[in-house]
Amino acid sequence: MALSINVSSSSSSSSKIFTSTFPSSDLKVPKICSLRLSSDRVTSLSLSANRSLVKPLNVQSITKESMLVSEKLDVIEVEDFEELAKKLENASPLEIMDKALEKFGNDIAIAFSGAEDVALIEYAHLTGRPYRVFSLDTGRLNPETYRLFDTVEKHYGIRIEYMFPDAVEVQALVRNKGLFSFYEDGHQECCRIRKVRPLRRALKGLRAWITGQRKDQSPGTRSEIPVVQVDPVFEGLDGGVGSLVKWNPVANVEGNDVWNFLRTMDVPVNTLHAAGYVSIGCEPCTRAVLPGQHEREGRWWWEDAKAKECGLHKGNIKESDNGNATANVNGTSTVADIFNSENVVNLSRQGVENLMKLENRKEAWIVVLYAPWCPFCQAMEASFDELADKLNGNGVKVAKFRADGDQKEFAKRELQLGSFPTILVFPKNSSRPIKYPSEKRDVDSLTSFLNLVR
Numbered sequence: 001m002a003l004s005i006n007v008s009s010s011s012s013s014s015s016k017i018f019t020s021t022f023p024s025s026d027l028k029v030p031k032i033c034s035l036r037l038s039s040d041r042v043t044s045l046s047l048s049a050n051r052s053l054v055k056p057l058n059v060q061s062i063t064k065e066s067m068l069v070s071e072k073l074d075v076i077e078v079e080d081f082e083e084l085a086k087k088l089e090n091a092s093p094l095e096i097m098d099k100a101l102e103k104f105g106n107d108i109a110i111a112f113s114g115a116e117d118v119a120l121i122e123y124a125h126l127t128g129r130p131y132r133v134f135s136l137d138t139g140r141l142n143p144e145t146y147r148l149f150d151t152v153e154k155h156y157g158i159r160i161e162y163m164f165p166d167a168v169e170v171q172a173l174v175r176n177k178g179l180f181s182f183y184e185d186g187h188q189e190c191c192r193i194r195k196v197r198p199l200r201r202a203l204k205g206l207r208a209w210i211t212g213q214r215k216d217q218s219p220g221t222r223s224e225i226p227v228v229q230v231d232p233v234f235e236g237l238d239g240g241v242g243s244l245v246k247w248n249p250v251a252n253v254e255g256n257d258v259w260n261f262l263r264t265m266d267v268p269v270n271t272l273h274a275a276g277y278v279s280i281g282c283e284p285c286t287r288a289v290l291p292g293q294h295e296r297e298g299r300w301w302w303e304d305a306k307a308k309e310c311g312l313h314k315g316n317i318k319e320s321d322n323g324n325a326t327a328n329v330n331g332t333s334t335v336a337d338i339f340n341s342e343n344v345v346n347l348s349r350q351g352v353e354n355l356m357k358l359e360n361r362k363e364a365w366i367v368v369l370y371a372p373w374c375p376f377c378q379a380m381e382a383s384f385d386e387l388a389d390k391l392n393g394n395g396v397k398v399a400k401f402r403a404d405g406d407q408k409e410f411a412k413r414e415l416q417l418g419s420f421p422t423i424l425v426f427p428k429n430s431s432r433p434i435k436y437p438s439e440k441r442d443v444d445s446l447t448s449f450l451n452l453v454r
Contacts, residue, residue: 079103081245085226089252096227096249097123100210101131104245107207107237109134111199112160114145114270115280117212118152119258122267123249124210125156134161134202138194139170140282144272151268163198170194180284187285187300194282203234208245216254217279227251290440294379297439303419335372337402341385343392345399349410352401355426356414356433365397365426366450367433369411371404374420380441387443396450425453 088096100108101124109132110120124131135149153160173181173193182190203209213225228247236244250258255278262269272280276288279299289298347355347367355365368384370377388398403411404420411417415424416435423436423446434453438445 081228081230082226085228088227091227093119093249093253094123094126096247097210098127098129100208100228100247100249101127101129104208106130106132108132108209108247109161109202109206110210111135111212112152113212113280114141114148115212116255116258116262116269116273118148118267118269119250119262120210120212121152121156121158122262122265131158132161133158134163136195136198136202137162137164138282139165140194140284142272142280142283142286144270145280148268148270155268161202163202165194165198169197182285182300183302186303200234203231203236203244204239205237206244207236207238208247210247210249212250213248214250214253214255214258225251293439293441294375297376297379338372338378338381339368339370339384339388339400341388341398343388343398344385345397347399347401349401349407352415358426359430361426361428363395363397364428364450364453365399366391366446367399367401367424367426369401369403369415369417369420369422369424371402371420373404377421380421383441383443383446387446390443390447391450425450427453 088099091099097120110124112118112121112133112135114135121131121133124133149160152158170193173190177185209231215225225248227249228245230242231244231246234244235241261267270277270280272286276290277286277298278289280286281299285300287298287301345351352367355361355367366387368377368380372378384398384400391398401407401411401415403415403417403422408417411422415433416422421441423441424433425436426433436446436449438449
């Protein structure tokens with residue numbers, strides 16, 4: 001079917017003529033190929049019944065005989081979001097939020113987890129623009145989180161768009177593996193069913209989404225997130241790679257500053273925060289953190305700290321040269337070392353083996369088994385360095401042993417390594433080390449334990 005479009009112009013300038021023939025199913029007004037026509041210019045469409053002229057749209061087939069358009073044409077520009085991220089690097093969260101809502105209108109929504117990311121809703125409210133909010137109801141959230149959802153809806157006069165997991169998939173998982181299988185074989189399968197797939201469905205109806213990711217939340221996986229990016233994992237409304245944009249307005253904001261903002265604006269927050277919860281997810285996989293612990297240590301605490309992501313932000317986890325998933329760095333990369341106090345002894349494997357052979361030591365030793373990329377090791381660096389300075393000259397040696405990479409199997413076999421960090425005390429009169437059992441890694445707690453066993 002040949003298509004002829006006659007477009008009239010109110011402009012005094014004369015019209016120019018372009019031609020093309022293509023199937024009527026390809027007609028999309030106001031977009032034609034890479035050009036957009038102002039919709040108010042289109043006045044009539046006439047279709048010829050001669051089907052022998054049908055052929056696909058081809059830019060090179062444009063002539064001067066079958067399509068009439070006016071001079072007024074807008075070129076569709078492809079946004080360079082890497083460049084935009086650089087321009088907004090020093091912008092405030094409010095400015096970034098305003099830019100996101102301005103660009104995408106009703107095709108963008110805020111992802112709300114029921115934690116301190118309620119700040120995103122407050123920023124959106126402050127812009128004065130319309131905004132949408134969605135949340136993933138996994139069926140395993142804390143009661144306090146559900147109450148916060150209700151409070152937020154009433155406070156802002158909005159309706160949160162809830163996404164739920166597929167009931168058949170949840171039923172199959174629970175029937176086959178039980179309610180708490182993630183404690184035995186990892187959280188990824190459960191998160192994939194209860195969170196990732198519902199999120200994927202939600203994002204397929206959007207062109208952009210807004211998250212509460214911050215660089216300081218997880219130094220291992222989130223330290224490089226930009227304020228805006230093309231989503232590396234999920235697809236948006238138009239489908240295909242690059243069809244979804246991801247905004248992270250608070251990427252460069254520290255957690256304390258977010259909380260100062262929430263208190264100043266009197267924003268409703270999850271009551272779990274007052275009980276020591278910082279990062280909040282599903283009830284079985286979330287707990288309060290202790291002094292000296294990183295906020296992400298309250299999530300999936302029974303697993304390796306290296307890449308604690310549920311899959312919603314899988315793009316933060318990069319691939320190493322050998323194909324293994326890593327958290328922006330691999331276990332043996334040149335990450336800056338930690339525990340650098342002059343009073344912390346840096347043990348080699350030979351040094352550790354020699355220490356283990358000694359039955360009558362002149363001094364007790366306290367040794368941390370660590371990996372410099374581990375955010376939980378990083379979180380206790382200040383307290384451990386302070387402990388070393390405090391114990392200098394007091395009959396206790398403070399040391400570190402890097403136990404990742406090639407040394408990990410040795411550390412698991414010989415040094416009781418379970419996860420990072422692991423702290424061992426070698427008493428004066430025993431060759432067998434004693435594993436520090438608590439997760440309280442502040443100076444006072446470590447000193448008290450040393451005094452009991454040294």
